[in-house]
Amino acid sequence: MSQRPRASLGRVLGDLGDTLLELLCGDPDHEGEIGGIVIDDPDDEPLFPARALVLGVGVPGADLADLVRRMGAHGAVGVVVRSRPVSPEVRAAVQEQGLALLGLRRGATWAQLTALLRSVLAEDDIATIEQESLGGLPAGDLFAVANAVAALLDAPITIEDRNSRVLAFSGRQDEGDPSRVETVIGRQVPERYARLLTDLGIFRDLYRQQGPVVVDPADLGHQAVTKQRVAIAVRAGDEVLGSIWAVMEGEITPERAAGLTESAHLVALHLLRVRAGADVQRRLRTDLVSTALEGGAGAQEALARLGIAGRRLIVVGASLPADHERDSERAAEMNRLTDAFAVHLAATAPQAAVALVGGIAYGLIPVLPGGGDAEDRAVRVVQEFHDRVGASLPVVAGIGSVGADIAGLMQSRAVADRVLRVLRDGHVTQRVARLADVQTPSLLLELRDLAQARGERAVGPLARLLEYDEHSDAGLVESLEAWLDALGDVTAAAHALFIHPNTLRYRLRRITEVSGLDLGDPEQRFTVMLQLRILAPR
Structure with a gap:
């Protein structure tokens, strides 16, 4: 390779x-x-x-x-x-x-x-198969394809996907008009132009017809569009992969139409190669990152193929909150999150490796020599990612420890998983954290796991309250927990429960009567608070 x-x-x-x-x-x-x-x-x-x-x-x-x-x-x-x-x-x-x-x-x-x-x-830090060619051009090299098509048609062209995103463009774009330059620079057909094309039925005709579609600038009526466009859909069977758009003046002769049709077939081959290659690389990267995180005999070789062997690493685990989206939508959202995380790290930590493993987007971030506190830097990098995508993807991320070898890398992943579990289940308000920020909630979750494994059940006062609530739906357990969380502030606890303070005072008296708790005793308050965290249904 x-x-x-x-x-x-x-x-x-x-x-x-x-x-x-x-x-x-x-x-x-x-x-x-x-x-x-x-x-x-x-x-x-x-x-x-x-x-x-x-x-x-x-x-x-x-x-x-x-x-x-x-x-x-x-x-x-x-x-x-x-x-x-x-x-x-x-x-x-x-x-x-x-x-x-x-x-x-x-x-x-x-x-x-x-x-x-x-x-x-076309940076790719993982080894790939030897260079292939399609139609005499490097397989998947869309910029080379665009230049070849432009030379064939004698016109500057763009290759676009179904959403009018520019995948590649040829040279000579300065021969176009202002709208073409804006499209190339922004890598996207501006919304105002796309809306005009939709209203005129251009996209409908483009995806229905086998041959080229001509767009007269006079029909668009926009001062930035001054030159004729000729477009043709790029198909693979019945599937439309994208389109080619040429700034081409004059009549579309049969020779020009044939050239566009041949070009569309060539571009289709390369688009399919790009899509297949992306899937292969995603799977390969996932396998390598997974092997490195699991340790074992192949971990060192996996790190070498990722280009980060011999480096001190920090593992970051990113995911979505446990209650976000249905299962059918969660997989697609996690793929979006992983791709966005990879793009972000490519700019801030170029040698980092990112992959979706077991429903979590893991990032292996190399530690910069002499770069100060590595965990602090990782928090800053990931917090910037959260700030950018948080509005559309409510990401939560756990920062692991620094690992100097394979054992350290496995420990870093374990720490990241511990932190991420606290964040995903909503036990704290933070969205990006390291173990020092959430150690106590993490330990409580582990105690809860131990209690469940041993079949522990609440006994004593808490058991009586739980039984009473089950039969009368009085909300005493919920009221007790809110009062304890508010450090005994009745007004604040009542506000959190959306009830009147006098209602809460009545419930506190009933809690004492039903359970036998002495709420003035700090030892009893601590005991029931710990039981609520570990033994009560949540």
Whole structure:
């Protein structure tokens, strides 16, 4: 098995140079492949892969020469900054370090650039099968396919999925109109254009017809759409995989229509290869992460294939609350969570490995040398993930301990599982935690497990209260627990129960009468509080 090749700096400029990037100075014709993307942050020393492409976000002009020298010392192949005039000092630094300085064009965002770079680089840290070819092009390389189709049709094209997301695009996008540039930069057909296409029945015709569909800009009536579009659906049998959109002026001759049809067949093969490859890689990554977490003879080899052998690691377990979604929907939501978690860690901890194992999204995060408290950093990284996706995915995550070997990795997973159980069952309000934050609730859950395994049942005063509530539905146990949680504050406890304080005072008197508890005795209060946590039905 061989490592899938990453793109060179020259290819990145060739694919993205029309709309996002320009060469400010330096030599882009470096031999070899880009090893990864690094975002420069003066307050957080990142982990530099070999031949990294560095994104200098918000770097002032006065600090640019220093940034170039620092990145050259780390072996970076290029630095990207916002487009600007380049001073002689910066040119000298670029020449001295032997790298290329690229400019991000005005109107494009760093988030868009990062997403596009990851698509072009097609980074894959797991070994894959030897490079295949389909139609004379590398299998699954949609950007190469897009450029080949553009050359065949003599028009800039985009390859889009059923949701109008741009999967790949060709060069020469500057020949399009403003709406095409906006679509390529955003990797998505803007909602206002998609709505117009829907209202005009373009998508309906596109998915019903076998041949091309012509979109006249005059029909859309939007000032940003000035050039004709020709689209054709990409099919595999009866399934529509996506579509090809060409900025193509003039009449659609039979020769042009035949070229579009042939292109659609070629793109369909590559889209199927991408989908199959993604499924294979997901299963392979899951097997490797699972093997590493379980320990045993194959764990070290699994870590080596994941590219994190010999590293100190922290295991993070992420999931959804126990009461979130039905079982039929939970699996799909967990797949979404795992994919989002993998994307987040790819930007913040590039060598991390993420996989869905046993219904939990586990992340194996390498510890940065000299990076301070590793658990604190893991909490920050995962908390940022929660803040980003919490509105749509109410994720909870447990942070494990630092593991220096296979045994330590297994211990880290055990700790993450303990923490995650507390969070999933809603015993605390936190959404991201480590063991120090939830140790007591975790121990109580383990005591509860032990009591259930031994068949323990509540006896004494609590048993009498439970029996009384079962027959009379008086809510005495619930009232007692709320009063204890409120440290004896009747007003606060009544508010939590949505009852009048006088009603709660009456129930407290009944609790004493029925159970025989002396609520003024701290020992009895502690005993019944512990029994409520361990023995009472919850």
